[in-house]
Amino acid sequence: MNICSDMKKIFSVMFVFFLASCQGYESIPLGNDYYLSDSDRNHIYIYKKMDDKEGFNIVVEQHVLDFQVIRGYLLVLRGVASSLDCYDQNNIPTIITHYSDKREYWVINMKVGNIKGPLDKPNYLHIKNELGFGNVELKSKYHIQSNTKSFNKLISECSKIKWH
DSSP, X not given: OOHHHHHHHHHXXXXXXXXXXXXXXXXXXXXXXXXXXXXXXXXXXXEEEOTTSSOEEEEEOSOEEEXXXXXXXXXXXXXXXXXXXXXXXXXXXXXXXEEXXXXXXXXXXXXXXXXXXXXXXXXXXXXXXXXTOTTXXXXXXXXOOOOHHHHHHHHHTOSEEEEO
């Protein structure tokens, strides 16, 4: 029995479990410094790293429902959502997100940074077909329902609101 060999195996297995547990909590590179942030399944968005490598710009806000990268283009389906901080009587914030039934589409030329969006479905389909992506379909990968009634009720209970 070789203790060093056994310890290496144990640490290797622990390392693999550590990596597996982190999966989904890092941004997914899409190409040309564009990334999908899915670390919080309730706030999925697309951002672009800035030249200084320190900062970033959000390109498509929450809540990205589906996307596809094709020949340097990023096609995105977004369920319109907005979040705010709701402060209670003790000035403690809670994030509240309003999900709507509205859907937006985006067509991003990642090579030159040309962003078209938000688009309604007819305009998106027109641009998509012009680019030769007629057979590409974006579908909601997440079930998002409008929560307007409960959102409005929660907002009425806030002592202070700060929109994101």
